Amino acid sequence: MIIRDLVITPIAFRDPPLLNADGVHEPLALRTVVRLVVDGGLIGLGEGSGGRRMLGLLESVRTAVIGRSVFDTSAIEQAVSEALGGDAGPVSRRDRRTVFSPIEVACLDAQGHLMERPVVELLGGRVRDAVPYSAYLFYKWAAHPDPTTGKPGVADEWGEALDPDGIVKQAHLLIERYGFGSIKLKAGVFPPDQEIAAVRALAEAFPEHPLRIDPNGAWTHETAVRVARELGPALEYFEDPVLTIPGMSAVAAEIDLPLATNMCVVAFEHIPEAVRTDAVQIVLSDHHYWGGLRRTRELGAICETFGIGVSMHSNSHLGISLAAMTHVAAATPALAYACDTHYPWNRGDDVVRPGGLEIVDGSITVPHAPGLGVELDETALERQHQVFLDSGRAERDDTGYMRRFQPDYDPILPRF
Numbered sequence: 001m002i003i004r005d006l007v008i009t010p011i012a013f014r015d016p017p018l019l020n021a022d023g024v025h026e027p028l029a030l031r032t033v034v035r036l037v038v039d040g041g042l043i044g045l046g047e048g049s050g051g052r053r054m055l056g057l058l059e060s061v062r063t064a065v066i067g068r069s070v071f072d073t074s075a076i077e078q079a080v081s082e083a084l085g086g087d088a089g090p091v092s093r094r095d096r097r098t099v100f101s102p103i104e105v106a107c108l109d110a111q112g113h114l115m116e117r118p119v120v121e122l123l124g125g126r127v128r129d130a131v132p133y134s135a136y137l138f139y140k141w142a143a144h145p146d147p148t149t150g151k152p153g154v155a156d157e158w159g160e161a162l163d164p165d166g167i168v169k170q171a172h173l174l175i176e177r178y179g180f181g182s183i184k185l186k187a188g189v190f191p192p193d194q195e196i197a198a199v200r201a202l203a204e205a206f207p208e209h210p211l212r213i214d215p216n217g218a219w220t221h222e223t224a225v226r227v228a229r230e231l232g233p234a235l236e237y238f239e240d241p242v243l244t245i246p247g248m249s250a251v252a253a254e255i256d257l258p259l260a261t262n263m264c265v266v267a268f269e270h271i272p273e274a275v276r277t278d279a280v281q282i283v284l285s286d287h288h289y290w291g292g293l294r295r296t297r298e299l300g301a302i303c304e305t306f307g308i309g310v311s312m313h314s315n316s317h318l319g320i321s322l323a324a325m326t327h328v329a330a331a332t333p334a335l336a337y338a339c340d341t342h343y344p345w346n347r348g349d350d351v352v353r354p355g356g357l358e359i360v361d362g363s364i365t366v367p368h369a370p371g372l373g374v375e376l377d378e379t380a381l382e383r384q385h386q387v388f389l390d391s392g393r394a395e396r397d398d399t400g401y402m403r404r405f406q407p408d409y410d411p412i413l414p415r416f
Ligand SMILES: O=C([O-])[C@@H](O)[C@@H](O)[C@H](O)[C@@H](O)C(=O)[O-]
Pocket: 018, 019, 020, 186, 214, 216, 262, 313, 314, 315, 316
């Protein structure tokens, strides 16, 4: 079962004006879809980070992948790393893992089709039949401003969320549609007291829902400790209140709440220091940069060894990624928290056919169909590829986009 081709397709899709500590999401988010063609024309699908740099890196490893057996993922991982220059080269280990990830997912999808088994079974089988996801709330503008005048556009289906009422309204919308059983608020946008008020309003409106807040390192040590003391009992965990492993460790020493991260422990090399200094109690896995689905299971085992919990990080993504996230979460015993997903914000431009995976009652039932269990919509892929080409976009730039409307916007952290 030899890999005969690796087709790499950059895409762009609509994204609402979601606010974060860097700025605001642009009207288009970027991703890359890979199609791995094996003997007989069978295709395996993978989805990974977007942008021109990732595209260039993926293209540069194409010939190292073609000609290998689709079952040889360890050798393919090594070949990808070497094609990018290995440890001596200019591409960091994390970026090499990011390049390998969609290729590994595509191999597993193809393997699953060949063996007529779902990907979860190639990862050791399911330890849960359904994977819970959390409602991922964002402060947001009602619409993307008109690009020439900067004036507000027509409100999108979600409307504005710039205060506690807006955030609670958004939570109601997401929970009505998807039945989510836990809630995460992306913070670091407004002064902390406003964000504390939003969490309190959520706690009152959804007393049964575990709550999380994630300011992406926008707070100082003092602010983080104060917020933890004020919100403590209302929170399930406290995500990246400050930057760096030493910063998180200093906060952890003063509070009782578990600290979670997808910012300071993002590679295996970071784990020893994090464990030594008791910096984080939960690591947010993400197969896109931890090096694929098998590596994510390994991360789960390492975290378990050290008594660290595992949750899952997300970024703007479509249905191939959602399927991969679901399979690996189902096969990873340590991954006991509801996973993050941006899918409700982006699904309108999906490149997989509807009816694949759906979030119902807050969870996705783990597929039994072969491979990832999603089917590519070739027309949709071509459409979103054309959107990418027409956009002329190179990389995600939340700060640059915010500066079009607020020229003096300063993304330096910590801010509050
Ligand atoms: O989409 C966003 O604005 C998020 O802030 C994302 O970029 C983060 O990587 C992520 O979701 C997080 O949990 O930090």
